[in-house]
Amino acid sequence: MLKDHVVLVTGGGSGLGLGVARYCQAAGAEIAIMEVSADKAARLREEFGPGVLVVQGDVTRLADLQAxxxxxxxxxxRLDALIGTQGIFDGNVPLMDTAPERIDALFDEIMHVNVKGYVLSARVFHDLLRASEGAMVFTTxxxxxxxxxxxxxxxASKGAIRSLxxxxxxxxxxxxxxxxxxxxxxxxxxxxxxRALGLEAQRQSDIPKDAFLAMFQSLSLMQDLPTAEDHGPLYAFLASRHNKIMTGQTVVADQGLLNRPVLTRKA
Ligand SMILES: NC(=O)c1ccc[n+]([C@@H]2O[C@H](COP(=O)([O-])OP(=O)(O)OC[C@H]3O[C@@H](n4cnc5c(N)ncnc54)[C@H](O)[C@@H]3O)[C@@H](O)[C@H]2O)c1
Structure with missing residues (x-):
């Protein structure tokens, strides 16, 4: 799928981006990865070796993107595809449990990574993608x-990406x-x-695996919690020159979660 493609994954230090980067490389791409965490960047260099460009940088900073x-x-x-996967969570804290004076910092933090990072990277990498008639694939x-x-x-940040x-x-x-x-x-x-809510140490991976799987299975039609790599073929297709049929669309890769039954609860 990605033979003769150069693919950059931003936010590829763990989770989805790492799985997608691995998949893209296995699908024939030359990959590059940008990641804000120095520790994760070091682990990426260990895993992929000198053949893969790993850039430690912050997608919210123009100078880092230009570098x-x-x-x-x-x-x-050259560059044939920019795959954006960076993101941070807000802790799922209800608005009325959020101190009013924290909202400013919370929005700046989440929107900068989850929205501005995508806008800036689109602006910075457009020239290379214009030259290659390439693709951008963003994560909502x-x-x-x-x-x-x-x-x-x-x-709100994920709705913004859908519109963007x-x-x-x-x-x-x-x-x-x-x-x-x-x-x-x-x-x-x-x-x-x-950080704005003091929850920067909280990780989705802290949720016990069994509890997370049980919650997922109670909501989803498909019962296997997908890995990051499972998302690879979809990202690879959208990043590739084989996609001659779609632009401006968001694929909902939800294992049937949003296709809620009207009358019958499945056992
Ligand atoms: N985890 C889920 O269940 C889930 C569900 C739907 C969507 N998503 C989205 O998938 C994407 C990947 O999330 P994940 O679950 O793999 O989390 P993750 O934390 O494992 O991966 C995100 C990566 O982005 C990096 N990053 C954060 N800020 C950055 C910045 N400013 N510059 C560069 N890199 C930065 C992080 O260090 C991390 O390595 C996110 O956009 C997330 O919102 C996740």
């Missing part, structure tokens, strides 16, 4: 479609295709909570 752009260009001379969530997938800040995909597909057509993926649950995610 990543220049490093990709120097190493590969079922939280953009239904209540209780997060609190107000996370949900449409706007960028319009602005960048016909040269760059822009699509989104909205996952539901992901095994082995390290999605963290917000």
């Amino acid at each position: 990543c752009h220049d490093a990709v260009l120097a190493r590969h001379g 969530s079922t939280a953009a479609y239904a209540a209780d997938g997060g609190g107000v800040a996370y949900t 995909v449409g706007q960028l597909a319009f602005e960048f057509a016909p040269h760059v295709r822009v699509n989104g993926v909205a996952p539901a649950g992901i095994a082995n995610s390290q999605l963290r909570g917000p």
Whole structure:
């Protein structure tokens, strides 16, 4: 699927982005990964070796993105796909349990990573993708479609990505295709909570595996909690030149979670 493609994954240090990066490499791509955490960047260098460009950087910082752009260009001379997977969670704290004076910092923190990071990276990497007639694939969530997938800040940020995909597909057509993926649950995610609420040490992976699986199975039609790698084929297709049929769309990859029964509760 990705032979002769150069693919950059932002936020690829763990969870979804790491699984998608592994899948893309196995599907034939030359991959590059940008990740904010120094520890995760070091682990990526160990896992992938010197053949894979790992850039430690923050997608909310223009200078970091420009450095990543220049490093990709120097190493590969081109870029065929930008896959954005970075994100942070808001702890699913209800609005009325949030101190009013924390809302400003909470929104800045979540929106900067979950929305501004995607806007800035789209702006910075557009020239390379325009040259290759390439693709952008951005990550939203079922939280953009239904209540209780997060609190107000996370949900608003994921709704913003769903809209951003449409706007960028319009602005960048016909040269760059822009699509989104909205996952539901992901095994082995390290999605963290917000500093603004003192929840930065909270990780999705802290939830006991059995409890998370039971909750997922009670809501979902498909019963296997997908891994990050399971999302790989969908991202790879949307990132590839084989996608001649879609732009401006978000694929809801939710294991049937949003297809709620009207009358019958499944056992
Ligand atoms: N975990 C889930 O169940 C789930 C469900 C739906 C959607 N998502 C979305 O999937 C995406 C990946 O999340 P995950 O669950 O794999 O979590 P994760 O924390 O394992 O992966 C996200 C990665 O992004 C990195 N990152 C965070 N801020 C960054 C920044 N400013 N610059 C560069 N990198 C940064 C993190 O360090 C981390 O390595 C997120 O956008 C998340 O909202 C997750």
